[in-house]
Amino acid sequence: MPYKDSYVAKIREKIGHDFKLIMPTSDVVIENDAGQLMMIYNRDFDGWAFPGGYVEPELSWPENAAREVLEESGINAAADDLIAIGMVSGPDYQGHYPNGDVTQLFSNIFLLQNWSFESDMIDESEIDGKKWVSPQDIEAMHLTFSGRAVYQIYRHYKITQQAQILTTSSQLQRFVDAQDGxxxxxxxxxxxxxxxxxxxxxxxxxxxxxxxxxxxxxxxxxxxxxxxxxxxxxxxxxxxxxxxxxxxxxxxxxxxxxxxxxxxxxxxxxxxxxxxxxxxxxxxxxxxxxxxxxxxxxxxxxxxxxxxxxxxxxx
The missing domain is CATH 1.25.40.380 (Protein of unknown function DUF1810)
Incomplete structure (x- = not known):
């Protein structure tokens, strides 16, 4: 959904832009048969990320996630096919927008492996492109702050088959995570x-x-x-x-x-x-x-x- 029509935009009309919003979001890691992952280029954060966005109040978590998958990647997903693989939150898990808006994010992460159709249509109001990328190539890409967190959740799930709760409490955590393998x-x-x-x-x-x-x-x-x-x-x-x-x-x-x-x-x-x-x-x-x-x-x-x-x- 274009930002101007979104729930967040309607809230901003009422409260202005000086207040930090607390917002639920969803992100989806989509796999194809070759083991590649769908990446989208997010204009607001100038980097590659996974399809996702704010939760609209009239839809459930999986329904919101399926809607974002369709809008940002052109893939038609059934809500029932989405697998919950983790959650991300924390003091440093924030969205800083070019216009100065700041949102404190609380995100549910889903995995989509079963889907059948992909179109070229994407929401161009915030997405500049999409492409399939192998996991080994993702490490060398310029990911957004959320892209890095979601990818860490995905890697943990692929190794353990268990959902993970990830708390981003410090920007220095990136060093600890890397040093810990x-x-x-x-x-x-x-x-x-x-x-x-x-x-x-x-x-x-x-x-x-x-x-x-x-x-x-x-x-x-x-x-x-x-x-x-x-x-x-x-x-x-x-x-x-x-x-x-x-x-x-x-x-x-x-x-x-x-x-x-x-x-x-x-x-x-x-x-x-x-x-x-x-x-x-x-x-x-x-x-x-x-x-x-x-x-x-x-x-x-x-x-x-x-x-x-x-x-x-x-x-």
Missing amino acids: KVTAVSDYVSAVAELSAGQKQTHWMWFVLPQLRGLGSSERARYYGIADATEAKFYLVDDLLRQRLEKVLNVLLSLETTDPVAVFGQVDAKKLQASLTLFAYVAHDKSLYQRALEQYFDGKQHQETLDLLAQTVS
């Missing part, structure tokens, strides 16, 4: 420590184990796991789990009998190490651990692009 096609924190203890990074984990400032990389993972600014870097160190894990990695690096970061990380990731050390040395109350690592691997030289970005955010 909840992201496909990458390694986890335990693997990172094991590889570094053996003297050489072997697999993919740099973005979320030794994070750097957002803006230094252009890939989806560099943007998603990029630290927003000095404030978020400080919060990272305030989090006991993330700080302790970071300190353990640095102590492993300091114990190696080498001063060559390229030998441990390779040419590209050596620069990322320097950027990460520079960032946390900048914000840490006790800078000694980060400075020792900079001394051992970079003769104390900091990463200039990181310093430039930090200077921009401070000014």
Whole structure:
């Protein structure tokens, strides 16, 4: 349903745009016979997501979900064929719209595997396109905040066949989830420590184990796991789990009998190490651990692009 005709639009007409609405929503993961998932490009949030939207009061949860599937993907779904696979909510599960509207979302997630017809018609009032994507390719796509949460619910269900209640209580949770192995096609924190203890990074984990400032990389993972600014870097160190894990990695690096970061990380990731050390040395109350690592691997030289970005955010 176009926004101008929706229940939310009618509420906004009465209360204006300065009040944060609490809204129930539904999202649907649709599978085809090839194991691909239907993704739609949401204009409001400038990213790929799963079909979904606000719940209209005259319909049930499954009926609302089936309606969104038809409007946003062109797939005709029966409400009875939708399988409930999880729920998402939490302080950070909010929709921030280009016009300044903010909604606090509470979403039921459904899986649709049985369907027979797909048309090319979609609701172009908010959707710019749709396409079928393999699960392994989704990790490299620019997903919306809801797209990431829904995909995590889906992955959990495929592994366990059990519904999940997901609470997004902190933006830093993205690092914990990745370090705990909840992201496909990458390694986890335990693997990172094991590889570094053996003297050489072997697999993919740099973005979320030794994070750097957002803006230094252009890939989806560099943007998603990029630290927003000095404030978020400080919060990272305030989090006991993330700080302790970071300190353990640095102590492993300091114990190696080498001063060559390229030998441990390779040419590209050596620069990322320097950027990460520079960032946390900048914000840490006790800078000694980060400075020792900079001394051992970079003769104390900091990463200039990181310093430039930090200077921009401070000014």
